[in-house]
Amino acid sequence: MKNLSPKLQFLLAAAFWLAVWQALSMAVGQPILLASPAVTLQRLWALVRTADFWRSLLFTLGHILAGFALASLAGMALAMLAGKVALVSALLSPLLAAMRSVPVASFVIAALIWVPSRRLSILIAFVIVLPVIYAGTLDGIRQIDPKLREMARVFRMGRWNRFRTVDLPAALPSVASALSVSIGLAWKSGVAAEVIGIPGGSVGEKLYKAKVYLATPDLFAWTLAIVLISAGCAKLLKLGLRAIGRAGERL
Amino acid sequence: MNLEVKGLTKTYGDHVVLDGFTHTFPEGRVTAIEGRSGCGKTTLLRLIAALERPDAGTIAGVPEGGISMVFQEDRLPPQLTAADCLRSVLRKAPERDGYIGEALAALGLGGDLDKPVREFSGGMRRRVALARALLFPSKLVLLDEPFKGLDADTRRAAIRFARPLLAGRTVLLVTHDPGDAGDFDALPLRMGSREK
Numbered sequence: 001m002k003n004l005s006p007k008l009q010f011l012l013a014a015a016f017w018l019a020v021w022q023a024l025s026m027a028v029g030q031p032i033l034l035a036s037p038a039v040t041l042q043r044l045w046a047l048v049r050t051a052d053f054w055r056s057l058l059f060t061l062g063h064i065l066a067g068f069a070l071a072s073l074a075g076m077a078l079a080m081l082a083g084k085v086a087l088v089s090a091l092l093s094p095l096l097a098a099m100r101s102v103p104v105a106s107f108v109i110a111a112l113i114w115v116p117s118r119r120l121s122i123l124i125a126f127v128i129v130l131p132v133i134y135a136g137t138l139d140g141i142r143q144i145d146p147k148l149r150e151m152a153r154v155f156r157m158g159r160w161n162r163f164r165t166v167d168l169p170a171a172l173p174s175v176a177s178a179l180s181v182s183i184g185l186a187w188k189s190g191v192a193a194e195v196i197g198i199p200g201g202s203v204g205e206k207l208y209k210a211k212v213y214l215a216t217p218d219l220f221a222w223t224l225a226i227v228l229i230s231a232g233c234a235k236l237l238k239l240g241l242r243a244i245g246r247a248g249e250r251l
Numbered sequence: 252m253n254l255e256v257k258g259l260t261k262t263y264g265d266h267v268v269l270d271g272f273t274h275t276f277p278e279g280r281v282t283a284i285e286g287r288s289g290c291g292k293t294t295l296l297r298l299i300a301a302l303e304r305p306d307a308g309t310i311a312g313v314p315e316g317g318i319s320m321v322f323q324e325d326r327l328p329p330q331l332t333a334a335d336c337l338r339s340v341l342r343k344a345p346e347r348d349g350y351i352g353e354a355l356a357a358l359g360l361g362g363d364l365d366k367p368v369r370e371f372s373g374g375m376r377r378r379v380a381l382a383r384a385l386l387f388p389s390k391l392v393l394l395d396e397p398f399k400g401l402d403a404d405t406r407r408a409a410i411r412f413a414r415p416l417l418a419g420r421t422v423l424l425v426t427h428d429p430g431d432a433g434d435f436d437a438l439p440l441r442m443g444s445r446e447k
Contacts, residue, residue: 151326155340156317
């Protein structure tokens with residue numbers, strides 16, 4: 001294993017677990033209890049050829065990304081404010097700690113009273129992502145070298161110049177790590193919210209129906225679709241963050 | 252205009268670093284400031300650069316348009332190349348790109364223009380910090396042990412490079428090397444210290 005590249009190691013490990021899954025499903029022998037990888041792929045292939053699949057996926061994708069983007073902006077803005085004003089930091093600290101520990105289901109049920117179920121996944125992705133981004137950004141701000149800030153002040157570096165050369169390179173690793181964790185959380189919590197709120201035409205609704213009709217291959221196929229699209233989002237985010245990081249390396 | 256410092260006092264807790272320090276630094280001249288460690292040389296530069304506020308006293312004659320400074324530490328963004336460290340503080344592009352390469356070459360860094368400074372040795376970083384301060388277009392230059400960590404040859408090259416660029420500017424040169432005052436035809440200033 002030592003001589004294999006990490007990517008190949010990952011692929012081999014994934015193949016091993018796929019084989020385990022296949023063997024288990026063959027041992028159980030009932031797709032309603034455990035759909036095999038082959039059945040799952042077959043079902044997914046059937047689903048992707050329907051317009052309804054893409055409509056649902058786009059609906060959920062749009063809502064979850066909206067919640068993620070809003071939370072990212074709000075979390076960063078609040079952290080920047082908290083980095084400057086100690087009172088804001090002190091005020092937000094218990095609120096965000098509570099937001100981190102409240103179960104998603106509690107948020108969903110409370111939110112359903114206030115928000116139409118169609119908007120639910122935006123709100124839930126927002127409340128789950130916000131504290132993570134806030135903490136990551138605040139940590140990033142604390143990594144900024146105050147001595148480099150002084151240097152920037154003495155040499156009258158403009159705000160944008162200072163941000164690119166001093167602030168961004170120091171803060172980016174923490175912020176990027178928070179964003180990477182959050183995108184996965186947004187998907188998990190957003191879809192969970194849809195399963196509870198059952199907005200029509202969402203992925204959550206499809207999962208709910210799969211549960212009601214005991215359509216295990218559907219459940220697995222939709223789950224695989226969610227995993228793939230969530231991984232795709234994470235990859236795109238990683239590429240974007242890498243590009244931003246490179247922008248800070250050169251003037 | 253001369254730089255006039257009057258009755259400057261700065262304490263950190265119980266430690267009095269500057270106690271009513273008064274001095275006039277003549278415009279366009281280099282003043283070489285000597286004194287034992289902890290006597291307030293660096294604090295004086297920090298107060299003049301407005302990085303700290305004095306407990307008492309006044310500073311007059313700091314020119315508009317920024318100050319050049321070599322800090323005690325190099326203070327270079329580690330991810331930037333030597334050339335970008337200079338570009339980041341030199342705002343006007345036509346002014347800067349021509350002579351950044353020449354300046355770094357004169358300091359023996361011509362072959363390392365595109366390396367990030369985090370890969371540099373201490374002496375190399377010191378020279379980049381010096382070049383940044385010297386090329387920054389300011390009338391007041393604050394140099395806190397700018398040749399620290401340089402070997403004899405690079406020190407000579409750095410002094411040769413610095414001399415024409417400091418001509419006509421008001422320079423406060425903090426140094427522990429008595430030779431520096433002679434190299435820059437500087438006015439000597441010896442600072443003392445007192446503690447409560």
